Amino acid sequence: GGGGTGASGPSAAGGGSGQVKVGLITKTETNPFFVKMKEGAEAAAKASGVELLTAAGKFDGDNAGQVTAVENMVAAGVKGILITPSDSKAIVPALRKARSAGVMVIALDSPTEPQDATDALFATDNLKAGELIGQYAKAAMAGKPTKIATLDLAPGVAVGKLRHDGFLKGYGIAEGDPSIVCSQDTGGDQAKGQTAMENCLQKAPDINVVYTINEPAALGAYTALKAKGREKDVLIVSVDGGCTGTKAVQSGQIAATSQQYPLKMAEEGVKAVLTFAKSGTKASGYTDTGATLVSDKPVTGVESKDTAFGLQNCWG
Amino acid sequence: MTDAPVTPVLQARRLVKRYGHVTALDGADFDLLPGEVLAVIGDNGAGKSSLIKALTGALQPDSGEILLDGEPVRFRDPLHAREHGIETVYQDLAVAASLDIASNMFLGREVRRPGLLGKVFRLLDHKRMREESARHMAELKIGLRSLTQPVESLSGGQRQGVAVARAVAWARHVVVMDEPTAALGVKESGQVLDMIRRVRERGLPVILISHNMPHVFEIADRIHIQRLGRRVGVIKPGDHEMAEVVAIMTGALQLDQGTGSTVAGRS
Amino acid sequence: MTDAPVTPVLQARRLVKRYGHVTALDGADFDLLPGEVLAVIGDNGAGKSSLIKALTGALQPDSGEILLDGEPVRFRDPLHAREHGIETVYQDLAVAASLDIASNMFLGREVRRPGLLGKVFRLLDHKRMREESARHMAELKIGLRSLTQPVESLSGGQRQGVAVARAVAWARHVVVMDEPTAALGVKESGQVLDMIRRVRERGLPVILISHNMPHVFEIADRIHIQRLGRRVGVIKPGDHEMAEVVAIMTGALQLDQGTGSTVAGRS
Amino acid sequence: MTSALSTPPAPARTGAPSAARRLLTTPTMGPLVALLLACAFFSLNTDQFLTGGNFSLVIQQVMVVGTLAIGQTLIILTAGIDLANGAIMAFGGIVMAKLAADGAVPPLLAIALGILVCAAFGALNGLLVTSIPLPPFIVTLGMLNVVFALTHIYSADQTVANLPAPLTALGETFAIGGTLVTYGSLLTILLFLLFAYLLGQTAWGRHVYALGNSSEVARLTGIRTRRLTVGVYTTAGLVYGIAALLLVSRTGVGDPQAGQTDNLDSITAVVLGGTSLFGGRGLVLGTLLGALIVGVFRNGLQLMGVSSIYQTLITGVLVILAVTVDQLSRRRIR
């Protein structure tokens, strides 16, 4: 299949205006994570004198919006595109077209499937991020009987599934394990996270471990627990390491979080495009931008950093 | 009075229709004889419109029986009645506001181009429909400055004219008109009465609902008087004074159906 | 003919209103004298409704002048005209379909409960409004089985009755009625004519648009004849035959405004 | 002559003899039956459903959308529609949270300003709708994008936490017979009652229905339709401002991502409550029932342990069933 090269209009390499252009396409424009990523890219772009174009999908999972953005950026004559794919498979043909028009493509945050559909990937290892908090929770519960709630992302978004699977792996249980008493989608949204937690508590009042897809969901869960007076005896773990979330770890609302580094993803990305523009050398392979377990109550057997470190390195 | 050796074209027996606790038809009878113009008169709310709606498939009576040429029928919907050659001008103006006159005249019976264009491509013959509409409208002598404007921009009377012209053009068995001249000017009303006469000449019976007594007495062969959801009598215009008929209609007088004479009624 | 030493209550000079390329008013003049019933007649599409809409603020004329008691006015909207005591029954039935009769009668002029409940809590006095409505409707003798049903469930004639009763109840200066009896039964039409007489007795002038010549000749003091967007003449019912007036209206005869006599016209 | 076939917006006649008939013919009957059926079903199928605590929870969960749906009802009654209400609420919430959290402004003033901003956007919608005039659908769709963008620009996408007490006061609870109820839930119920009163018992309410029946009729009858329309949109905006406060007090933060699906959710509540999208027909208490129906379904299915994708499936089916019950119950009465 595939539509050949020319469909997307003007050839990208001849950017025309002289200044190097780089495009950044995020999943949404509503998640602080991507906002931070954009800021990082803007800073890096300014520092290196390149022009940054940005675009985003309308919701987490909006492939069509991202495809359109890719095409428009190619038409605008960008040298390289940095993208956090909403749908790891569905974006591939569009990226293939962009690449055959001479544009370098780097995935940030989330991989494509296959991974070599992009020139390079700068991302957190999301399975690993989940695994870290799973291991942490397991150790923190120290063999006590557990009732787990998982507050997930949404059907069909890879990051959500990777983290969820990673958490179970780290905890040493399989999908369908009887200790998982409630699983709800939150869309990574705080209000929806709160409602989901309220309902989980209604169903199983004795929940004592809560896995959350990201920190907004974790904070929603905390609010629900607090309303029930349960905030002290429930362990919440999450992923992100944003500044709001890290502060919540510091104050004990969240027990532990896997911190990610969106600024790094963006900066590295912009630099890579500049290098490509100057020397024609393309970035390649997977760069793990790292995930650090942040907690003020370390457990044995799982390496973690405290919130002082977390706050120094947080985003948002 | 209503006895005649011929089979009525359209008959109804003891029709009942209730809306919530309002009884619009309360056991109404009805007979239409071949070739006649039958006027239906009655106060506002007497159930005239409900009656003809029941007769033409526009509403389903709760009980009662309808006979067409002596055979029991049940019209599922207005189209069904139409397929039996019954054309109706409903009181609430059955015209499609945003369509033009020709489209309204031919709504549901559009003419396609001859040949392949029509058969395969189902292309409408706009020209022919427009010409025929112009002809029908001209017959009614309704002054129209444009045939292609949407009917919503016509005056109330002009819109009424479109509905009347359509019914007359298509009827093959019975024409029913619910206050067709209510919004029409003197000239236009005269044209409608002429049209009704011409329909009668074609041998088709006409049911005419009207509040205009001079019109009714001018054109009707028989008059069906409706009161409180029932037929309270059928008379011939020649046999009764206009004032007398009005009195029956309002309940001031009662009609003895046996003799055709009137007696003082309870109001 | 139209000369009178008194100042007309409502006057219009050379009103023009165009819709696209249709000219609804083509330089129409108009005079309403104190205390008179002025009938406005004309073919469908002659511009009668457009004329009274222009006079009552429901449409803005493209040009021309309107005078109230001799003073130039420009009604911004129907409310503005209403504030000057002009009440209108529009041809297209200005009733709110889902509201009941009392709500419609008092729409825009609701009565609140006396005391705190009304002043502070703005509570409506449903009981009083319902009672007054019942009284007004009873005056019109429109048979209604329920006062609290939404007007959309009333028969066309009943709905018309609500609009007429409302206008008569509220008018303080002029009453305008655009074909108020078109949908009404004989009895109900008679009631409307009675009402118009009573309004005249109250000293208020009435503008009555009607296609019903017997009605017009029965009640009008003067008749304004509208044709092709213009006033082609004003006559007194006593001075002319009905047939003659109809001929003027349709253009078959022409009226010489100087002498009041008619001459054969160009149709 | 004054018998009692009730009209949709007809006022309650206290002490009327036909109270039973009136109840049966009220258009909120359908939603009520649907709601009771759903409650019966979940009570039979889960132990936790039929408890005071759980009901209190459902009300808390629907109060934000429910309050938005009050404004939505007003607008839909005028034959309009509002796609921007969730976005306006989110902006109002961020405004009050940021102003109060920065400490620059006293909390109560911050709340007032947040609500005012919402009312101002409502007024802007109303002015645009009546200006040319423009279709409400497209005006509020455009406004949705504008306000959404403003929210993100103004908040720099930061969730605002650590709010002073007045902003979260409505999240506090009091006990009714052992069940904890939030002040926010109470406020929501009171708002519904207030608007039921305004729509059913004041001249303004009559005018709103008349406007929705036909704006031309309303105009000819002497109602200042433009002013009334702007007033309705402004009032709706004000109500969205209160929803913003309810949201902030419920979640304890100002969240720029809030409210994104609330436009359709609030329309759903209105329609499930038996109000016609064509205007002029409906009751605001029906909207309350509509909002509760959605909340009860979500809560009950969750309690039954239905997985979220099947919850979506079943909710879809139940939405259609609920409105079927509603329509059938009306038909029976007619």
Add this chain to the structure above:
Amino acid sequence: MTSALSTPPAPARTGAPSAARRLLTTPTMGPLVALLLACAFFSLNTDQFLTGGNFSLVIQQVMVVGTLAIGQTLIILTAGIDLANGAIMAFGGIVMAKLAADGAVPPLLAIALGILVCAAFGALNGLLVTSIPLPPFIVTLGMLNVVFALTHIYSADQTVANLPAPLTALGETFAIGGTLVTYGSLLTILLFLLFAYLLGQTAWGRHVYALGNSSEVARLTGIRTRRLTVGVYTTAGLVYGIAALLLVSRTGVGDPQAGQTDNLDSITAVVLGGTSLFGGRGLVLGTLLGALIVGVFRNGLQLMGVSSIYQTLITGVLVILAVTVDQLSRRRIR
């Protein structure tokens, strides 16, 4: 007597003397002016906008929503609305992709089945809408949830890649004067022309308009309104099936997440194109213009390097402006 004040759905009169007036009074004039203004603006402000390649791109970008909007136009003309069209398309796309990718079914059959499934959902909507009857808004809202869930259950949330050639054939290009155009773009344009023909030149089209004016009038005139309504929804479903194929061929995969905002986007295109949400008035070619307006804004703003949140802001403003131009241009003509 047969002069030429044109009516919205009036047919083109070939050779009529008043072609100029007809053009001026056509309701697509407003959207056309808005589109041309937008194009002029972007041509002046970016170098890359005014190129054949870029136009070809915009058409590719709007063809999926545009095709959905054809079905939406049909339904809105009947005074209905369809909130499920994007979801139905996504399901159709997954069905054809899964069937073909597994190799169990020949590609062309897979395509046919996918389109059929969409038509079946359209028919189901139509049956529900006409059954009790139920309001289209709520039927399609329920259906949106149902079909969304089915898509995720059926696909197990997996994007389906590696599709056989026929499923992506519409993504292939051919050259027109040096500009490469996809077959899909061509198909979309042809579909628009086909439906312009059906609505303007066939009896079926007249009936759709009449139904939208008033279903009671249509019924009294002897139109089988139930059958017609079901037919319209089914036809719309069929068109959504074609949109599904266009989507699959454009993205090269079957994507269970697709189409989630396409319901509102397609309604936007219809309304921007000058079609009334109250039914009975509008033209499908207006919808094409409406879709292009949105596409041109997005493309042009992106080319100008406007950041995405400001794109959202500006799009909101422009949507309101575009419909303002439309309404003003109509008023001038009246």
